[in-house]
Amino acid sequence: MSLHLVAGAAGFIGSHLCDRLVAAGHAVTGVDNFITGSPDNLRQLAGHPQFQFVRADVTEAGWDAGLPVQSFDYIWHLASLASPVEYLKHPLETLETGSTATRNLLELARRNDATFLVTSTSEVYGDPLEHPQSEQYWGNVNSIGLRSCYDESKRFAEAITMAYHRVHGVRTTIARIFNTYGPRMALNDGRVVPAFVDQALRGEAITVFGDGRQTRSFCYVSDLVEGLIRLMHSGFREPVNLGNPVEMTMLEFAQAIQAKTGSGSGIVFRPLPQDDPKRRRPDISRAKQVLGWEPQVSFDEGMALTIEYFSSLVTA
Ligand code: NAD
Numbered sequence: 001m002s003l004h005l006v007a008g009a010a011g012f013i014g015s016h017l018c019d020r021l022v023a024a025g026h027a028v029t030g031v032d033n034f035i036t037g038s039p040d041n042l043r044q045l046a047g048h049p050q051f052q053f054v055r056a057d058v059t060e061a062g063w064d065a066g067l068p069v070q071s072f073d074y075i076w077h078l079a080s081l082a083s084p085v086e087y088l089k090h091p092l093e094t095l096e097t098g099s100t101a102t103r104n105l106l107e108l109a110r111r112n113d114a115t116f117l118v119t120s121t122s123e124v125y126g127d128p129l130e131h132p133q134s135e136q137y138w139g140n141v142n143s144i145g146l147r148s149c150y151d152e153s154k155r156f157a158e159a160i161t162m163a164y165h166r167v168h169g170v171r172t173t174i175a176r177i178f179n180t181y182g183p184r185m186a187l188n189d190g191r192v193v194p195a196f197v198d199q200a201l202r203g204e205a206i207t208v209f210g211d212g213r214q215t216r217s218f219c220y221v222s223d224l225v226e227g228l229i230r231l232m233h234s235g236f237r238e239p240v241n242l243g244n245p246v247e248m249t250m251l252e253f254a255q256a257i258q259a260k261t262g263s264g265s266g267i268v269f270r271p272l273p274q275d276d277p278k279r280r281r282p283d284i285s286r287a288k289q290v291l292g293w294e295p296q297v298s299f300d301e302g303m304a305l306t307i308e309y310f311s312s313l314v315t316a
C-alpha cells in the first residue's frame with residue numbers, strides 16, 4: 001500500500017483515478033475546491049477507510065494545512081479548469097492552477113520525496129501545424145488569445161515540472177492528455193461530448209461549431225487512467241501523449257451521436273470559437289514504447305457507457 005494525494009479529485013478524470021487507486025489497495029487523499037468538480041463524483045468513496053477528502057484550493061498559500069497525512073509517496077496534479085467554457089469564464093484561476101498550484105504541489109513532492117505527475121494537455125500544441133502530434137512538436141500557440149490562459153498555464157506547468165526535476169531531483173512525469181470522455185463529465189461544462197449527448201437526449205438540435213470539419217480524437221476514461229498509472233511508475237521524465245488516435249470530424253461525431261441516441265433532432269451550425277484547433281490526433285508511439293500502453297476501449301463501447309450515464313442524469 002502506498003500513500004497518494006490526488007489534486008482535482010472531484011473532477012471527471014480525478015474521481016476515476018481515485019476509484020482505481022483505492023481499488024488497488026492504496027490510501028488516497030483527494031483534494032478539490034469544487035470550482036468545476038462535484039462531491040457527487042466521489043459519493044462511491046464516502047466513508048471508505050482508504051479514502052479521505054480535503055476541501056482546499058491548491059493555489060493558496062497554506063493550502064496543505066488541513067491534510068491528514070504529510071508523507072505522500074505519489075502526488076497527482078489534475079487540478080485545473082479543463083473545459084473551454086469554464087476556463088474562458090475563469091482565466092485567472094486557470095493560470096494559477098498551472099503556475100502557483102503546480103509549484104505548491106511540486107514543493108510538497110520535494111518535501112515528501114514523492115513521485116509527481118502533472119496532467120498537461122494536447123493544447124500545448126495549440127492549433128497544430130504538424131499532424132498527428134508527437135511529443136517532439138513544439139506547438140503553434142497564440143500566447144495572448146482567449147485560450148492562452150489554458151495553453152500557457154499548461155506550458156508553464158510543464159516547464160516548472162522539468163525545472164524541479166533538474167534543480168531539485170524530484171521524480172516527475174508529464175502526461176499530455178488528448179480529449180478524454182466518459183461518465184462523470186459535467187453535463188453543462190460545454191465540452192463537445194456532454195453537449196452533443198445532452199442535446200440529442202433532450203431532442204434539441206446539436207450545435208456544431210464552424211463547419212464541423214475540425215477533428216478531435218476521443219479516448220475513453222478507463223484507458224486514460226491506465227495510461228496515467230503506468231506513466232507515474234515509468235521513471236520517464238519527458239512528456240508522454242495519452243489519447244486515442246481514432247480521429248473524426250465534429251460533424252461525423254454529431255451524426256454518430258444522433259445514430260446512437262436515435263435522436264431525430266437536427267444539427268445547427270454556430271460560430272467557431274477563437275483559435276479552435278482545426279485538427280488534433282495523438283501520435284502515441286512513445287506511450288506504446290515506454291509504457292506498453294494503447295487504448296483498449298472502442299468508440300462504440302465507450303460512447304454506449306457514456307450515453308447510458310448521461311441518460312440517467314437527463315431522466316433523473
Ligand atoms: P474537471 O474540471 O472535471 O476536473 C478538474 C478538477 O480540478 C475539478 O474537480 C476542479 O474543481 C478541480 N480544481 C480546479 N482548480 C482547483 C484548485 N485551485 N484547487 C483544487 N481543485 C481545483 O476536468 P478533467 O477533465 O477531469 O481534467 C483533469 C485534468 O486533466 C486537468 O488538469 C485537465 O487540464 C487535464 N486534461 C483533461 C482533458 C480531458 O479531455 N478531459 C484533456 C487534456 C487535459
Ligand code: UDP
Binds near residue numbers: 190
Ligand atoms: N464543439 C462543437 N459544439 C459544441 C461544443 C464544442 O462543435 O457544442 C467543438 C469545438 O468547437 C471543438 C470540438 O468540438 O472543435 C471539441 O471541443 P471541446 O470544447 O470539447 O474541447 P477542445 O478539444 O476544443 O478543447
